Amino acid sequence: MRYFIELAYKGTNYHGWQIQPDAKSVQETLNKALSILLKSEIDILGAGRTDAGVHAKQMFAHFDFDSDFDKEKLVHKLNSFLPKDIAVFKIHAVHPEAHARFDATKRTYEYQIHTKKNAFEADDSWQYGLPLRTDLMNDACKILFEYTDFECFSKTNSDVNTFNCSIQEAFWQQSEDKLLFTISADRFLRNMVRAIVGTMINIGLEKVSLDDFRKIIESKDRSQAGFSVPAHGLYLTKIEYPYIK
Template identity: 60%
Template structure:
């Protein structure tokens, strides 16, 4: 049977989601825990890959295994076995052809900035000491919805067939402690969100005018966009699937 597993992790200790030969990853730790408790090798296919140091408030993966009689008990035992920075919320039977990566229709990320040095958010957000024009940053964020080709924000030498992404929302909000940038799209390119935020910070600091964003996107040149902001402020917060994925179909 095929199962979807929902989980969260704080990424500081890991070199991203995807298995690597010489570095500890979330996938490696989760697969080891599942394989140990189920007493059989288990491979988990993730909804996507996050870079080193990036966090996930909501992440999904799928794996195949014989019918699990008590999924709630397995979740309980997994959380007792896993380190404190990885938590499993649920395991759900799905259709045999359901795919955690390819069936996802939307993904949402947040990026956190702190306005003042804060010891409680040091590992959770990027500290920016300069004044930021949030209105200008929101103006540019809204412009992103008018485009689909985001090659200028993609990591160089990326093996993808297309740089097109359907950005559905992008905006900044503020509270007493931090700025939060929220962006939702059907897919994201490698390093895209961190590059977008870095570009928006250039706008907010007056290094780039809001109108310049049109030229940056049209250039398709990563060198024209802003520098990537640190990974520690980035959170995958939501992965959306068609409702029928979780109808507990068997087979």
Template identity: 55%
Template sequence: MEDTLQRFFLEIAYDGTAYHGWQVQDNAVSVQQKLNEALGKMLGGTIETIGAGRTDTGVHAKQLFVHLDIPLDRTRNESRFLHSLNSLLPPDIAVHRIFAVANDAHARFDATERAYEYHLHFKKDPFLVFRSWQLREMPDIALMNRAATFLIGTQDFSCFSKSHTQVFTNICTVKEAYWGETENGLVFHIRANRFLRNMVRAIVGTLLDIGLKKKTPEAILEIISSKDRSHAGTSVPAHGLYLTKVVYPYIDNIF
């Protein structure tokens, strides 16, 4: 008699420094590859996972959900399952939780909201080399926050998208966008229903141009209207970017 398969979500986190992004690739090591390999060793056979989205090379995730289908009886002891899986994963990838979901639940397509942070620091710090971007000049936070208000709402964000990406639309609904101060520097927070490839890093680069007074806050309106990537700022380095939250309508209570 075959084991009954159940769909589960895993909540994971990782430091993306050593990886060429989340998604499995032919000639590079990815986070998904390491997770699939560890699951395969623990459960036997080939295990395929589907993530809530892809992160690029060097980008980190404080929270990412993946789904997979595995025999129900292999997960009855949650703490043992997590301990075994984490022992097989490298130290820069961690699985925090596993929980059963409906068999048609989808980690990518069911997500209704995602949030990112971009971290900046200004003083040389060896402990932040791969976790925050060092900027030499302090930007004007008030100007950047004024410009960030123009990002809020449902708009075509083609100007911040990597060229030649295959998506059905470049329209996104940004629900929150602002800069805040930290002990070491600044953090940009942004929350939306979906993001385009390279979108956050391009937005941060554009806002920094405004904060450094190369453009006015209102210039971002013209940039968005242009739908032209060449009108926006340079993409900032990947290592300052973190995926911080993914929301689903049927598991809101767990956040």
């Protein structure tokens, strides 16, 4: 039988989602906890990979187990067993062919910036104090909808078959000393959101024009795009599936 596990984690203490040699990962931590509690070797497969230091307010992964079990009781046991920076919300029974990665229809990320020093947000949001033209940054968001190939924002030497992504929404919001970027797509490339944010920071500084932004995308060259903003401001916030409400 196949199950989806729905969870959240703070990525500060982990070397990303994916199992890494000689480094602590969220996937490995969950594998160990499930294997101990279910008394069987469990290997979960996530909806995607988050880099070291990136957080997830909602993540899904699937695993197989031969028999049924009390899902609510296992959620309670997992939350007692796991470290405080990983929280399990729910376990869903799904059809045997359901796939956490390939069946996701929409993924949403947020990037959080605080513009004044804040002792309580230093690890969870990026501090950036220079004034930014958010109107120009939102104009750049509209340009993203004109394209599907985003190789220019992908980590170099990425092992992917296509650089095409269908961006469904992208916008900036500012409230007092907080700046929030939200972006949704069917899929994302490695480092894509952090590279988009870094490039848009340069647009907000008026170092890069909107015409330049189009040329960057059309170049398909990562070196033409902006810097990659720090990981600790990035959050995977939502993943959608046709069979999970």
